[in-house]
Amino acid sequence: MPPRDAYPDVKQFIDGKWVDGDAGTSEKVLDPSTAEALATYPHAGPGQLDRALAAVSRTARSWRDTPPLRRSDIIRGAAQLLRERADRIAFAVSSEQGKPLHEAHAEVHISAEIIDWCAEEGRRTYGRIVPSGDDSRLMVTAEPVGPVAAFTPWNFPVLTVARKVAAALAAGCPVIVKAAEETPAGAMAVISAFADAGAPPGVANLVLGVPAEISEHVLSAGVIRKVSLTGSVGVGRILSRLAAEHDIRTTMELGGNAPVIVEPDIDVDEVALRCATSKFRNAGQVCNSPSRFFVHAAVHDRFVDAVERFVRDIKLGAGTVKGTTMGPLANARRVDYVGKALADALDRGAQVVCGGRIPDGAGYFVEPTVLTEVDDSGTVFAEEIFGPVMPIVRYHDLDDAIGRANATTYGLASFVFTGSLVKAHRMARDLEAGMVGINTTVVSRAEMPFGGIKASGHGFESGLEGVDAYLRRKAVLEHDPVMPGRGVSH
Numbered sequence: 001m002p003p004r005d006a007y008p009d010v011k012q013f014i015d016g017k018w019v020d021g022d023a024g025t026s027e028k029v030l031d032p033s034t035a036e037a038l039a040t041y042p043h044a045g046p047g048q049l050d051r052a053l054a055a056v057s058r059t060a061r062s063w064r065d066t067p068p069l070r071r072s073d074i075i076r077g078a079a080q081l082l083r084e085r086a087d088r089i090a091f092a093v094s095s096e097q098g099k100p101l102h103e104a105h106a107e108v109h110i111s112a113e114i115i116d117w118c119a120e121e122g123r124r125t126y127g128r129i130v131p132s133g134d135d136s137r138l139m140v141t142a143e144p145v146g147p148v149a150a151f152t153p154w155n156f157p158v159l160t161v162a163r164k165v166a167a168a169l170a171a172g173c174p175v176i177v178k179a180a181e182e183t184p185a186g187a188m189a190v191i192s193a194f195a196d197a198g199a200p201p202g203v204a205n206l207v208l209g210v211p212a213e214i215s216e217h218v219l220s221a222g223v224i225r226k227v228s229l230t231g232s233v234g235v236g237r238i239l240s241r242l243a244a245e246h247d248i249r250t251t252m253e254l255g256g257n258a259p260v261i262v263e264p265d266i267d268v269d270e271v272a273l274r275c276a277t278s279k280f281r282n283a284g285q286v287c288n289s290p291s292r293f294f295v296h297a298a299v300h301d302r303f304v305d306a307v308e309r310f311v312r313d314i315k316l317g318a319g320t321v322k323g324t325t326m327g328p329l330a331n332a333r334r335v336d337y338v339g340k341a342l343a344d345a346l347d348r349g350a351q352v353v354c355g356g357r358i359p360d361g362a363g364y365f366v367e368p369t370v371l372t373e374v375d376d377s378g379t380v381f382a383e384e385i386f387g388p389v390m391p392i393v394r395y396h397d398l399d400d401a402i403g404r405a406n407a408t409t410y411g412l413a414s415f416v417f418t419g420s421l422v423k424a425h426r427m428a429r430d431l432e433a434g435m436v437g438i439n440t441t442v443v444s445r446a447e448m449p450f451g452g453i454k455a456s457g458h459g460f461e462s463g464l465e466g467v468d469a470y471l472r473r474k475a476v477l478e479h480d481p482v483m484p485g486r487g488v489s490h
Helices: 046-065 068-084 086-097 101-124 159-171 184-196 211-219 233-245 268-279 300-312 332-347 398-406 421-430 463-468
Strands: 012-014 017-019 026-031 036-042 128-130 137-144 148-151 175-178 204-207 226-230 249-253 258-262 290-296 351-354 369-372 389-395 413-417 435-438 471-478
Touching (some): 046 137, 046 204, 068 101, 068 184, 086 101, 086 184, 148 159, 148 211, 159 175, 159 226, 159 463, 184 204, 211 233, 258 268, 268 290, 268 300, 268 389, 268 413, 332 389, 421 435
Parallel strands (some): 148 175, 226 249, 258 290, 258 413, 413 435
Antiparallel strands (some): 012 017, 137 471, 351 369
């Protein structure tokens, strides 16, 4: 096990060099299990942002012209380095973000799988030949969109950076990553892996600092051609406005509030176990996690009992401590929000099955909580809680359940558990979401598109669509040369 002092010295990575920020302001990285500082680092200043912009501008053509097979070799090399460094990376991520070590390990290895997928998919960015009825040749080619600005969150500090950087580089685009200021070590690990695998200086850059200042500076410079954000709806709207003002393409993954519909024709105990396991992963801080549980009245009580048994066995503690199965929330803001949401639920008549308290002492802990008799209009049901709260309500009619499931501004993921193919196909069609999991709580796969609708954003990451998001299409219409004595070709 790496020692506590294994947490890295936090730096910016600009044009192939690790450097200290020079903005004159700084940031503390806190251990969410103790609220104590792991590190303090200076923010990137305007001059450093300009150097990062100059780097992606300078390397855009050379990286575009690097053969796809060579790009693929570099990207796959980064995946291998992540695997080799998994123990140290997982410890740093668990320290700064709070998730248990086994979850941090899983995040590193899943990230490596995603990078491998992008490495291979970058070799298949095909165009097409369009049949023509005359002497012309009609072609559609795929080209890199150009320099990318990627903004990533703190809940998966390795995976979200890896997914954006790998897809952008596979498509032939250099990238500036603005990672979450609370979790720099995960982002540093990814960028370091790409650099050490042979990514040329300037192709992959990392900046850390004040989000609003960085986004305004980077997006207003006239260099960036693509923005990819994983973040909140509010931040998405701000970046979308900035991107629109400067004609920048966008991919926005803006969170969710996923409904789960549980029909009575299933193994209730097993489904309850799967749902609870998924819900309390990363202390509920997962954008596509099952969040609102609609359970048929015939099996509601049994489902609740099974969930309660699971939750009472959860061991709350620091993520770096052996045996911990759920860590703290990532920061004090989350604790405050979840506490207010719980109070609102109780005021509206919700019943606490288990949990419901914010423990005294250091750190940002909230007990894993199960609620029943929840008002659909209350915060814990209507909003994205991003915490360890599992609200369960009963339903009698499937039409009613679908209607209530869709009664949200979000549309990232939805989940269905049923033994009926007819009902499964119907709900896959009628649920308003970018992804639907049928008899599974897993909708994030390297080979499948990941994205939402409505307030959950637009565009996709992962899968074919994830690499295609960094490409633009060009129509090429070629006619025979106009030669002397041959007239004009149309």
